[in-house]
Amino acid sequence: MTSKQECVIIGIAGASASGKSLIARTIYNELRRDLGTDQIEVINEDAYYKDQTHLTMEERVKTNYDHPSALDHRLLCDHLKQLKRGESVEVPTYSYTEHTRLAETVTVTPKKVIILEGILLLTEPELRAQMNASIFMDTPLDICFIRRLSRDVEERGRSMESVIEQYQRTVRPMFLQFIDPSKQHADIIVPRGGKNRIAIDILKAKIRQLLHTD
Numbered sequence: 001m002t003s004k005q006e007c008v009i010i011g012i013a014g015a016s017a018s019g020k021s022l023i024a025r026t027i028y029n030e031l032r033r034d035l036g037t038d039q040i041e042v043i044n045e046d047a048y049y050k051d052q053t054h055l056t057m058e059e060r061v062k063t064n065y066d067h068p069s070a071l072d073h074r075l076l077c078d079h080l081k082q083l084k085r086g087e088s089v090e091v092p093t094y095s096y097t098e099h100t101r102l103a104e105t106v107t108v109t110p111k112k113v114i115i116l117e118g119i120l121l122l123t124e125p126e127l128r129a130q131m132n133a134s135i136f137m138d139t140p141l142d143i144c145f146i147r148r149l150s151r152d153v154e155e156r157g158r159s160m161e162s163v164i165e166q167y168q169r170t171v172r173p174m175f176l177q178f179i180d181p182s183k184q185h186a187d188i189i190v191p192r193g194g195k196n197r198i199a200i201d202i203l204k205a206k207i208r209q210l211l212h213t214d
């Protein structure tokens, strides 16, 4: 018997371009139809990359964005606690081209369901403690790299050379050091990526069970 939750928080972690955003968006779109449009939210860990406005662009590109120290997990954790208490929060907005936070924030009001997605979410015990269930996207790393290369060139304003250089310098080593070991903390490991239909249905059923709406 699961007790009824006022705010269900689901964490989705895994390598960059493993399909975290895709699965989060799919669950969001499908559950919105049942729960109501204002009852579910997706929060991206990337919004909590630390502000770097005090650094030059040359300095910003050198940051290791795949190390936990690049993220303000303290602020993210505080926001989750506030949302659980029924308080609204101001989520930062982030620019992958400027490599820093933008001046604007987005107001997020309390929701029944929060889907959190991000590479390093399961490395932080305090964040894990806020989650009702956690998922690790176990997509093969070569597939992730191919998808990241085309996504970063098409959507994040990067050159092919810079994606390859960053991948070898930080993305792959940090995946091996931090992200892959954090898989042990996941409740569910999802193979093949963001279109795994059975995984999506299981997650939706679990969320409904936690809310007692089924």
Ligand SMILES: Nc1ncnc2c1ncn2[C@@H]1O[C@H](COP(=O)(O)OP(=O)(O)O)[C@@H](O)[C@H]1O
Binding pocket: 014, 015, 016, 017, 018, 019, 020, 021, 022, 023, 147, 148, 151, 192, 193, 194, 195, 196
């Ligand atoms: N199963 C899949 N098949 C084909 N393309 C996919 C699949 N999963 C994700 N993608 C594509 O790969 C890219 C990275 O996926 P995304 O969900 O943004 O990854 P993440 O959020 O983990 O970084 C996106 O362009 C997305 O559309």
Ligand SMILES: Nc1ccn([C@@H]2O[C@H](COP(=O)(O)O)[C@@H](O)[C@H]2O)c(=O)n1
Binding pocket: 015, 016, 017, 020, 046, 049, 065, 066, 095, 096, 098, 099, 100, 118, 119, 171
């Ligand atoms: N200025 C930045 C900030 C982050 N990144 C990369 O984003 C990846 C995480 O986002 P996903 O959507 O891919 O999960 C992470 O691997 C960082 O390297 C960046 O390139 N530049």
